[in-house]
Amino acid sequence: MKVLYRLGFYLGGFSFGLIFLAFFLNGKKISCNYTPNARVIDNLLQKKIIFANKIKEKQPNLTKEKIKEYIKIGTVNFSKSDVKKDSCKKYFIEIKSSDSGFFEVINCAKKLNIISFTKP
Secondary structure, three states, rough: OOHHHHHHHHHHHHHHHHHHHHOOOOOOOOOOOOOOOHHHHHHHEEEEEEEEEHHHOOOOOHHHHHHHHHHEEEOOOOOOOOOOOOOOOEEEEEEEEOOOEEEEEEEEEEEEEEEEOOOO
């Protein structure tokens, strides 16, 4: 079989596959989280957020929406985190933007406990 025929069959099948995927995946929220940081952040954003009492006293204007924004722009520092536990893992998240700082969270099955929040 000639090379041009092979190339034509390949491109025809490839374009059919792209159309097939575009038709079935149209409008669905699909993301590919390859890095550990992206997987942890995606998992944290899906949980119900609960604040510790000392955080509410120190920073009364801190809301769940602000925490979600900080999680989105933050990076997980795995060297300071405790991820070896089976049940609830403790993550140390650093905020690297104009609102620099860090906070610690405990990630359980259905809830996310914010245990410390520090802005320098």
